[in-house]
Amino acid sequence: MMATALGRVSRSRSTYASLRLAVLQFIADPQWLIPSMIAPVVFALVSFELFRSAGPYFLTYAILGAGMMSMWGQTLYGSGWATGQDREFGTLEPTIQAPTPYLYVVLGRVLWNVLSGLIGGAIVYVVIVAFAGGPPALPDPVGFALLFVFVMVTLASVGVVFAAFYVYTRYAGFIQNIGEFAFYIGTGCMFPVVLLPFYTNPVSLIFPPTWALDALRYLSIPGYRGFAWGFWGDLLGAVATTAVYLGIAGAVFTRVEHHVLEEGNLSEY
Amino acid sequence: MATALPSAVPYRSAFWRTFWANARIAPRTTLGFMRVDFVFGTTFIVPLTQIVFFAFVVQLGGGGPSEIAYTAIGNAVATVTYSSVFSVCQTTDHEKSQGTMEHLLVSPANRLALYFGRGLIPILLSLATVAVGLVYAAVLFGVSIPLSVIPSLTVSVVLTAFAMVGFGLLLGGVALYLRTSIILGNIFLFVGLLLSGVNFPLSVLPVPLQWAGDALPLTWGVAAIRAVLAGEAFGSVAVLWGAVALAAALSFGAAIGLWEYFERRALATGSIARF
Numbered sequence: 001m002m003a004t005a006l007g008r009v010s011r012s013r014s015t016y017a018s019l020r021l022a023v024l025q026f027i028a029d030p031q032w033l034i035p036s037m038i039a040p041v042v043f044a045l046v047s048f049e050l051f052r053s054a055g056p057y058f059l060t061y062a063i064l065g066a067g068m069m070s071m072w073g074q075t076l077y078g079s080g081w082a083t084g085q086d087r088e089f090g091t092l093e094p095t096i097q098a099p100t101p102y103l104y105v106v107l108g109r110v111l112w113n114v115l116s117g118l119i120g121g122a123i124v125y126v127v128i129v130a131f132a133g134g135p136p137a138l139p140d141p142v143g144f145a146l147l148f149v150f151v152m153v154t155l156a157s158v159g160v161v162f163a164a165f166y167v168y169t170r171y172a173g174f175i176q177n178i179g180e181f182a183f184y185i186g187t188g189c190m191f192p193v194v195l196l197p198f199y200t201n202p203v204s205l206i207f208p209p210t211w212a213l214d215a216l217r218y219l220s221i222p223g224y225r226g227f228a229w230g231f232w233g234d235l236l237g238a239v240a241t242t243a244v245y246l247g248i249a250g251a252v253f254t255r256v257e258h259h260v261l262e263e264g265n266l267s268e269y
Numbered sequence: 270m271a272t273a274l275p276s277a278v279p280y281r282s283a284f285w286r287t288f289w290a291n292a293r294i295a296p297r298t299t300l301g302f303m304r305v306d307f308v309f310g311t312t313f314i315v316p317l318t319q320i321v322f323f324a325f326v327v328q329l330g331g332g333g334p335s336e337i338a339y340t341a342i343g344n345a346v347a348t349v350t351y352s353s354v355f356s357v358c359q360t361t362d363h364e365k366s367q368g369t370m371e372h373l374l375v376s377p378a379n380r381l382a383l384y385f386g387r388g389l390i391p392i393l394l395s396l397a398t399v400a401v402g403l404v405y406a407a408v409l410f411g412v413s414i415p416l417s418v419i420p421s422l423t424v425s426v427v428l429t430a431f432a433m434v435g436f437g438l439l440l441g442g443v444a445l446y447l448r449t450s451i452i453l454g455n456i457f458l459f460v461g462l463l464l465s466g467v468n469f470p471l472s473v474l475p476v477p478l479q480w481a482g483d484a485l486p487l488t489w490g491v492a493a494i495r496a497v498l499a500g501e502a503f504g505s506v507a508v509l510w511g512a513v514a515l516a517a518a519l520s521f522g523a524a525i526g527l528w529e530y531f532e533r534r535a536l537a538t539g540s541i542a543r544f
Contacts, residue, residue, distance in 0.1 A: 049469055178314050
C-alpha cells in the first residue's frame with residue numbers, strides 16, 4: 001500500500017520535474033516558440049485576406065485555424081523532441097532505467113508543448129484581431145474557452161502517442177517537416193474536414209483533434225456545417241478517440257520500456 | 270619525389286575541384302537533406318499538401334476555379350523555398366555545430382566555386398519541386414500549361430531556382446552572426462506566402478508590405494511564371510526575367526560580400542565560432 005502511494009508520488013513528481021525542466025529550457029532559449037508561431041501567423045494573415053469578403057464568422061475560422069496550427073506545430077515538433085532530446089543528450093537510457101515509467105517523464109514535456117502552443121495561439125489571436133480591427137463574435141465564450149482547453153487535451157494525447165512512436169523511428173524529422181501540411185489538412189485546421197473527398201474522412205477521424213475542432217466550430221460559428229452527427233456526436237467522438245490514444249500511448253510506452261530493457265538495443269534505431 | 274610549394278606563391282585550389290567537391294559533399298553534410306525520404310518528401314509531398322491546403326482555404330472563402338488555379342500556381346512556385354532558402358540558409362548552423370566553420374574560413378578554397386558548388390543540388394531540387402508542383406496544379410486544379418510555353422516556363426523556373434538559392438546563401442551569410450538560422454529560415458520559408466503574390470495579388474496589401482514583397486526574389490519568380498502561363502507578350506516576360514536575374518545576381522553578390530566581410534572579421538577577432 002505504502003509502496004503504491006510512493007510510486008504515485010514519484011510519478012507525479014517526475015511529471016512535474018519534467019514539466020519544470022521543459023519550462024526552464026524554454027526560458028533559456030525561447031526562440032523555439034518562433035518557428036511554431038511564424039507559420040500560423042502568416043497562414044492566419046493569408047487566410048484572413050482570402051476570407052475577407054466571406055462573412056463575419058470567417059474571422060473565427062482564420063483565428064481558430066491558425067491557433068490550432070500553432071498548437072499542432074508545437075505538438076508535432078515538440079513531441080518529436082520529447083524523446084529526441086534524450087537521444088541527443090544521451091539521457092534516454094538512464095531515464096528509461098529509472099524506476100518511474102518513461103511515459104510520465106514524456107507527459108511533462110508534452111504538457112509544456114501544449115501550453116506553449118497555446119501561447120502561440122494567443123499571439124496569433126492578438127495579431128489577427130489587430131489586423132481585423134476587433135475580436136470575432138463568439139455566441140458562447142465560456143463554452144468556447146472550456147472546449148478550447150479540451151482541444152488541447154486531445155492534442156496532448158496525440159503528442160504522447162507520437163512521442164512513443166518516435167522512440168522507435170529515425171524518421172521523426174521527416175514526419176514533422178514533410179507531414180506538417182498533411183496534418184493541417186487531415187484534421188481540418190483551417191477548413192471543415194467535410195470539404196475533403198469523402199474517402200479521406202475515415203483517416204481524419206482517426207485523430208482526436210479532428211472531432212474536437214469540429215465541435216468547437218459548431219459551438220462558435222452559427223450555421224456551421226460540419227460532420228452530420230453534430231456537436232454532441234463530435235464531442236463523444238473526441239472523448240472516445242482521446243481515451244483510445246491515451247490507452248495506446250500507455251501500452252506502447254510499456255512495451256518500449258520492456259523491449260529495450262530486454263534487448264538492450266535502445267541506441268539502435 | 271615530393272616537391273614543396275614555393276612559400277611565396279599562395280596555394281589556390283582549382284575552381285572546378287572546389288565546385289564539385291562542394292556540390293557532392295554539401296548535401297550530405299551542411300545542407301542536411303540528402304536523404305531519400307527528405308528529397309522524396311520535399312519534391313512530391315510538400316507541393317501537393319501545400320497546394321491542396323490553400324486551394325481548400327480559397328474554396329471556403331468563396332473562391333471559384335480561377336481563384337483556386339491562381340493559388341495553385343503560386344503555391345507550386347512557392348514550394349521552391351523549402352529546398353532553396355530553408356535548407357541552404359542552415360549551412361552556417363551545420364558548419365558551426367559540426368566544428369568545420371574555422372577550417373572552412375582558413376582554407377584557400379575559391380569562395381565563388383564554394384558557394385556555387387553548394388548551391389548546385391538545391392538548384393536541381395528546386396527545379397524538380399516547382400516542376401512537380403506545376404504538374405499537380407495542372408492535373409488537380411485545371412491550370413492550363415500549353416506545350417508552347419514550356420521553353421519560356423523552363424527559363425522562368427530555372428531563373429527562380431537560381432535566385433532563391435542565392436537568397437538562401439545570403440541568409441546563410443546573415444546567420445553567421447546569429448546563434449541559429451532556424452528563425453531566419455522559418456521567416457523566409459513562409460513570409461513569401463503573404464508578400465510574394467502567391468495566394469493573392471500583391472496590390473491588395475498595404476504599400477509598405479508591397480515594397481517588402483518587391484525585395485523578395487520569389488515575388489519576381491512567381492510573377493514571371495504567371496506571365497508565361499497567362500501567355501503574355503515576350504517583351505513583358507523578358508522584363509520579369511531580367512528582374513529575377515537581377516535578384517539572383519544581387520543575392521549571390523551580397524552573399525559573397527557578406528561572407529567575405531565576416532571572414533575578415535573572423536580572422537581579425539578569432540570569434541566567429543562564438544554564437
